[in-house]
Amino acid sequence: MRAPFGARLAAAVAERGPLCAGIDPHPSLLEQWGLPCDAIGLERFAMTCVEAFAGEVAIVKPQSAFFEAHGSAGVAVLEKLIAAFRGSGTLVLADVKRGDIGSTMAAYAQAYLGEGSPLAADAVTVSPYLGFGSLEPALDLAERTGRGLFVLALTSNKEGPQVQRARSADGVPVAQTMVDEAAARNEGTDPLGSVGLVIGATVGRTELDLSRLNGPILAPGFGAQGAGAADLAKVFGDHRRHVLPASSRDILRHGPGATALRDAALRVRDALAVHAR
Ligand SMILES: O=C(O)c1cc(=O)[nH]c(=O)n1[C@@H]1O[C@H](COP(=O)(O)O)[C@@H](O)[C@H]1O
Numbered sequence: 001m002r003a004p005f006g007a008r009l010a011a012a013v014a015e016r017g018p019l020c021a022g023i024d025p026h027p028s029l030l031e032q033w034g035l036p037c038d039a040i041g042l043e044r045f046a047m048t049c050v051e052a053f054a055g056e057v058a059i060v061k062p063q064s065a066f067f068e069a070h071g072s073a074g075v076a077v078l079e080k081l082i083a084a085f086r087g088s089g090t091l092v093l094a095d096v097k098r099g100d101i102g103s104t105m106a107a108y109a110q111a112y113l114g115e116g117s118p119l120a121a122d123a124v125t126v127s128p129y130l131g132f133g134s135l136e137p138a139l140d141l142a143e144r145t146g147r148g149l150f151v152l153a154l155t156s157n158k159e160g161p162q163v164q165r166a167r168s169a170d171g172v173p174v175a176q177t178m179v180d181e182a183a184a185r186n187e188g189t190d191p192l193g194s195v196g197l198v199i200g201a202t203v204g205r206t207e208l209d210l211s212r213l214n215g216p217i218l219a220p221g222f223g224a225q226g227a228g229a230a231d232l233a234k235v236f237g238d239h240r241r242h243v244l245p246a247s248s249r250d251i252l253r254h255g256p257g258a259t260a261l262r263d264a265a266l267r268v269r270d271a272l273a274v275h276a277r
Contacts, residue, residue: 005091005123005148006192009216012058012091013244018276019269020093020218022248023049023062023081029249033256039073042066045255046081052261054088057269059122061093061218061246079118091122093150093218099127099134106137113141123148125198125218129163132181139185139195148194148216153178154208156200156221179208186214192242201227201235201245210239217243222272223250229275245272 002008025045027037033048035041046062053060067078078094085092098108111117112124123142126135128151135151142149153175154164164175179197186193193215199206201221210217217236221227222245232240247268254264 002146004146004189005142005194006186006189006196006215008122008146009059009091009148009244010191012089015089016056016058017269017273018244019057019265019272020059020061020220020244020246021049021053021057021251021265022095022220022246023053023060024248024252025063025066026249026252029252029255032253035256039070039077042070042074043077043080046077047084048256048258048261049252050081050084050088051258052255053265054085054090056262057090057265059091059093059244060085061095061125061248063248064094064096075119082119082121093123093125093148094119094121095125097125097127097152098138099130101130102134102137105134106141109138109141113138113145113147115145120145120147123150123194123196125150125152127152128178128181132178142194146194148196150196150198150216150218151178151182153182153197154199154203154206156202156225156227160200160203173207175206176208179210179213182215183212187212189214192216196244199235200225201231203235205234210236210242213239213242215242218246219243220246220248222247222268224248229272232272232275240276243276245276 030041067074182195185195196216198218201219251264254260
């Protein structure tokens with residue numbers, strides 16, 4: 001039985017620093033790397049990312065949409081990518097943002113968190129906006145298999161506040177409810193719980209109380225979406241030591257050479273790490 005995801009992530013970050021390298025094979029990046037925009041190009045892109053990042057960064061985040069766009073051959077590449085990182089010390093967060101009614105959620109959980117599933121990663125992104133309780137099957141399976149979840153709280157897109165900053169009748173922002181639900185799951189875990197949150201680095205100051213979370217915070221938005229190192233303190237204040245900054249395009253644009261890609265990731269990591277502590 002593997003150790004809980006929260007503990008494995010804390011160890012990976014202690015060893016390799018706080019960076020989640022995004023693997024988003026946009027068609028424009030395939031073209032820029034001189035690769036065909038098909039499953040063969042996708043596989044070359046994915047395997048270059050393995051060569052660049054495995055054993056070098058704490059965690060990678062393949063964005064499923066860019067693999068799904070190539071149909072079953074693309075999904076097969078995602079499976080191959082997940083398998084290639086396994087055992088390298090670099091964890092895999094499958095960015096799938098799943099969220100559905102509980103009985104369907106159980107099937108998604110089985111796909112991404114189930115023992116022996118070809119798509120099972122170390123953690124997945126999930127959307128709680130069908131109600132946090134709809135995530136129960138994923139929360140349950142992640143706990144049983146030593147895997148983790150990153151629950152969307154405040155996303156980096158400009159449309160998010162319509163839902164996420166809305167307030168309930170008692171005045172509590174919806175996103176705070178998600179924080180509190182995640183905190184309840186992580187209570188008593190050491191060094192870190194396995195139920196993380198997603199809070200975009202672009203969201204500016206938040207009113208969120210993160211003091212009881214005891215879990216990791218994935219912060220996408222660095223680089224291509226405009227967030228910079230100074231946003232770590234602005235958005236997360238004293239909680240920034242639990243933040244896992246994520247960046248995709250701003251690193252991937254340095255390909256197709258694996259060495260240049262790795263160097264870019266480590267540069268981004270080091271620049272952010274100074275502001276993360
Ligand atoms: O869950 C995510 O990773 C995520 C949440 C969010 O609020 N904003 C956000 O950009 N993301 C993802 O993070 C990645 C950002 O990519 P870049 O903008 O290229 O760094 C994409 O895969 C997005 O789907």
